[in-house]
Amino acid sequence: MSSDHYLSSKSRLFERLELRYGVLKSIDIVNYFMLEFKFLDIFLVLQRFTDEQHNMLDVIQKAQALFQDALMNFSESHLAECFDFRIFMVHNKILLTKLEIRAKYSFPKISSLPLNSDNNDGTSIPKFVTGFIDIVVENLGDLMKRGNNHLHHVLRELKLLKNFSCFVSERFVDHQSQHYVNFFTHVLAVAGHASMLAWLNFSGRGYEGQDVALSDMNVLLFLQMKFKPVQQCVRKIYVDVLQSLKLSIQSGWYPNVQSKNAVDSVSSFVVTILRDLVDFSTNSNSSEKVSLKDHLEILRKMINFLRATIMRVMIQDLEFRQDIDTVVIDVGLLIYSLYEEVWEKEDIALRELNPSLVLDLMGNIQCINTAIYVTIRKGFQFTLPRIHGLGYVDFLLNNLKEFQTSHSDSLASVANPLQIIQMQLEGLQPFLEAIAEERHKDIDQIQHWATQLFDKAYEVEYLVDACISKKGPIWCIKRWVLDVMKEITLIKDEAAEIHEMKMVGGAVNAVTAHKSSNLVRSSRMNEEIIGFEDVIEKLRDQLIKGTKGRDVISIIGMPGLGKTTLAYRLYYDWSVSSHFDIRAQCCVSQLYSRKELLMAILRDAINEKFESSEKQPDELAYQLHRTLFSRRYLILVDDVWETSVWDDLVGCFRDANNGSRIILTTRNLDVANYTRFYSDPLQLRMFNEDESWELLRKKVFGEESCPPLLTKVGQQIAKKCGQLPLSVVLVAGILSELEKEEECWERFANNLGPHIHKDSRAIIEQSYQILPYHLRSCFLYFGAFPEDSVVHVSTLAQLWISQGFVKSCEGKILEDIAEGYLENLIGRNLVMGIKRNSQGKIKTCCLHDLLHDFCKERSEEENFIRWIKWNENASPSSCFDRQKQLAHHISISPYKYPIGDWSSCWSHVGSVYFFDWNYWRALQGVLLFKIYNFKFLKVLNMRDVLVHDFPTDLVYLRFFAARVHFRHDTSIKHNCWKLEVLTLLNSDNATRMSLPIRVEKMVKLRHLTITNCCFARKLLENSVKLYDLQTLIGPYFYCVKDVELILRKTPNLRILRFRIEGVDNFRHRVLNIPTWIEKVRIHRERAPRDYVSKIIPFSISAPSLRSLTLCDFYLHHQHLSEIASLQNLQTLGLQEIGFENEEWKVSNGEFLQLRTLKLQDIKCIKEWRCVNDDAFPQLERLVLHYCQNLKEIPSCFKDISCLLSIKVRRCNESVVKSARAIQETQVEDYQNSGFQVFIDDD
Secondary structure, eight states, X not given: OOHHHHHHHHHHHHHXXXXXXXXXXXXXXXXXXXXXXXXXXXXXXXXXXXXXXXXXXXXXHHHHHHHHHHHHHTSHHHHHHOHHHHHHHHHHHHHHHHHHHHHHOOOOOBOOOOOBTTBOSSTHHHHHHHHHHHHHHHHHHHXXXXXXXXXXXXXXXXXXXXXXXXXXXXXXXXXXXXXXXXXXXXXXXXXXXXXXXXXXXXXXTTXXXXXXXOOHHHXXXXXXIIISTTXXXXXXXXXXXXXXXXXXXXXXXXXXXXXXXXXXXXXXXXXXXXXXXXXXXXXXXXXHHHHXXXXXXXXXXXXXXXXXXXXXXXXXXXXXXXXXXXXXXXXXXXXXXXXXXXXXXXXXXXXOOOHHHHXXXXXXXXXXXXXXXXXXXXXXXXXSOSSXXXXXXXXXXXXXXXXXXXXXXXXXXXXXHHHHHHHHHHHXXXXXXXXHTTOOOOHHHHXXXXXXXXXXXXXXXXXXXXXHHXXXXXXXXXXXXXXXXXXXXXXXXXXXXXXXXXXXXXXXXXXXXXXXXXXXXXXXXXXXXXXOHHHHHHHHHHHHTSOSSOEEEEEEOOTTSSHHHHHHHHHHOHHHHTTOSEEEEEEOOSSOOHHHHHHHHHHHHTTSOOOOTTSOHHHHHHHHHHHHTTSOEEEEEEEEOOHHHHHHHGGGSOXXXXXXXXXXXXXXXXXXXXXXXXXXXXXXXXXXXXXXXXXXXXXXXXXXXXXXXXXXXXXXXXXXXXXXXXXXXXXXXXXXTSOSOHHHHHHHHHHSOTTGGGOHHHHHHHHHHTSOHHHHHHHHGGGXXXXXXXXXXXXXXXXXXXXXXXXXXXXXXXXXHHHHHHHHHHHTTXXXXXXXXXXXXXXXXXXXXXXXXXXXXHHHHTTOEEEEOOOTTSOGGGGGOGGGOOOSEEEEOTTTOOOOOOOGXXXXXXXXXXXXXXXXXXXXXXXXXXXXXXXXXXXXXXXXXXXXXXXXXXXXXXEEEXXXXXXXXXXXXXXXXXXXXXXXXXXXXXXXXXXXXXXXXXTTOSEXXXXXXXXXXXXXHHOOOOTTOOEEEEEEESSHHHHHHXXXXXXXXXXXXXXXXXXXXXXXXXXXXXXXXOEEEEEEOOOTTOOGGGSOOOXXXXXXXXXXXXXXXXXXXXXXXXXXXXXXXXXXXXXXXXXXXXXXXXXTTSSSSOXXXXXXXXXXXXXXXXXXXXXXXXXXXXXEESOTTXXXXXXXXXXXTTOOEEEEESOOHHHHHHHHHXXXXXXXXXOOTTOEEEEEOO
């Protein structure tokens, strides 16, 4: 039979067998024939490459004929006629053919390898051999299913041999090398002959009673002869190919292997080497092996350690890949040399080796161990970020002290060097403090030494953990610790020299003034907007005086042109805002969720904290449509990228022919045209030169005038910004840090590129380069948040601190230092402050899109932050490619990045963030199991994930946030005692849960938020004092005694928000708030049908309080007077409060420092009078919601000079009228142009 005829018959036969599962009655029969013919095919393939085909020619022809014969017998017509006979005929022919093959089979030598006719350079050989091994492994696996379990030895060895061949094939350059050909010839022969040995001796159908069963001894003998480097001929093949590989690497010829393949193949080959080492140690019982026992055990542990490192490191650097391959090849050569020295001697019955030979072997092993150590350490250093936080050394020092006490036994072998390292790091604290205070101006030099130091800190942390968990050879860890100790000593000496040099002469005086502006730096959040006056006037008219029909005002422009700034200026303009009944806003961004957009608009439209996570988008859209129905509304939709956004929202915006408007900003003209109703889109122009200079001057000098000597050069700089507002602002941030001298500014102007406006990345890079070292990590960390995120400063500060970005300073609270860092970034115009609280502190902030893009891109370059992205055309498992495994901070969003296969290579990750509660709640089991294995996690932010199990082994965790269920049975274990920030959100708001934590163990807690959760008195009484706790939000108490008890346990608490049970438990009429408390919110838990008028009076004593909110209480007149007399009170919120009578009289001298007053659901007050016109002298904001019986706002508000706004919602028309009257007086009589009134009657 011709070769082509045979191949055709084979293909058709396998297709027919697959179609005969129903016809051949038994699946076992089909599987039997499929397997037999697959082995026959392997036999025929092997014969093509042997030089003994003439000896087997008749058998080959019979085997080929079998395919044609079976094809005919298994036809539908033949099987229908005589099924049993056809089956017997084919089976019998297979049996006879196998017996004939077995009688003649002599493991012939492979004389040639398959070469593709179009490619005869040898590159097709590995692909063919690897595919052949895969077929053999599959067939042997099927054979095992038939009861031959002892074949797992063969399968294991074949897989190990495949590891070896993959390693060689990916790295070999000279594919025509004889060593290369010999190796793959050997692999093909071993795989083929092993499969034949198993198949021909398989005791299967028709072999009953025949002595042809496969002997375990035969298998082991064959493996020993052909798989293992026991025989000299096999060992020579392995050694020759490895030496050739090593020579090609040393000569500079190294293929560019894909990084993922490089990791997989080298790691798999290490498994093969380890197995060979284990087999050598097990099978060799000579005295020489006993002499080498300890060295071999160390070598085994070092190889295991190396493999763990390879799996954890993404081998992206070509030089490092060469280093790893070289050391792995050397390990293989060493192990095969052990076989040569010991097995050869045993073969000639020489029981004792020359002692010098044993010493040589020991020396070689020691050299290899050293090379492995160097490679492992280099691999670890590749995982480190290239930007660090100054507080990381503080973390390490605290951990060293605690671990040396709690794990003294595990750390005994490295105790002395660790103590020296601790002393050296403590000695470096002044150096780090000087960096935080910006006393050193040479940023590049400082960054070099600081980065070196923090790299050592990461290594120490890793080594301490390795010692405690016993996951590395103690020899390696000890050497590593000693090397780190010496290197830290050198860094300390260098740092001391730098420190002294920078402190010489007038350097100290030059920076002293700068110090105070650094830690707590006051930013210039200039609310006044410069430029576009002509554009503003035009758009204002379109908003107020345009068509009666619903209209869209679209603003188009390139990034950085000021679209968003202009839109918000119009949105908050007094004449515009007062024209509309309802105003709302949302920011879309490139990735958006329709549900989140609808919720954002609804929150503004109903003017309260709207939460509706369980509603579907269509339900929210209907609710928004009803809210806007028949009202004149103004909706700001910022940063629209696609027309689909408009499709998702437009149905909510009903046209009531009442002048409603939508302001839309976009970079895309097609989007603007798509949303057009009446007004043409506005293509925003560039700044003119005067506007550019005015903006630059305002940003640099504020209200001060520019010195005459700087005016000319300043105008030149403004002109170079290319009329782009963002470039002007960023350049102003740089100028703010320079000396206000003409020479300095001229030098900067000369260095500023002529096309800076065309390359926003370049100017942002310049701003980044002049950032002090301690602010770089803080700035880049904004890249961990989604685009256009409005970030709460309190959360941001907690995250910075938890990651070690904030350097402690004696006498200062870390949170205050962190806020100072943020003020510094805002002052440099890198971050935008959005809102300030009543004390003037920044409450929320965000980044411009271009700056956010820079943070994400630069963070990836610095190995700092990585966003998980998924190619929609790729498999889910590929979304965690090893090219994405180096970053220390990971952000994951599910909108287009669904979670896939997780890798153990992420063990070094320091923080993980998840977004979108609706998506992640379905993945809790797999998700948590994987995440909780990231043992070096400091931050785990899963506010949107419902968890059923808490972390148990994350001993470094400092920040944890998640949703929990009230039926939670487990609790956070005591080994999370390093937690500083803990947020647990009860997913069932209707049911209180028990406290799922042991507070008494968490002595380091700084911020605890745990909503709708009971604090049992017994738990509180047994708890130690939590000296570090500053914030406690959300607990539920049964009585005032419990509140006072928690206050005694938290002597440094600053913010307290809690719920308390009803009237019967108010045995103590006065709650004494300690002087250190700044903010308090108390919500009384009302029982069913329990009305405010029945509540027993309740007093608060809080002389130092700055912010107070009371919900659902009854207050006598004297209680209000007590609150009004609080000397430091700046914010007061009263919600659902009952009063003694229907009049509230504010006397002279009350509320002297109050800046914000919010009254909500106060239905019992009708009259509100101020005895004198001096009431509320510092008030800035007044909010009235649902005060339906109030007649009017006191007239004295007309004369409050600092008043900025009044918001009225669902109050009497007389209240609205009085607010308008106050507005008229404020704006027209007192020229308070910034005063605004917001009215919402919905």
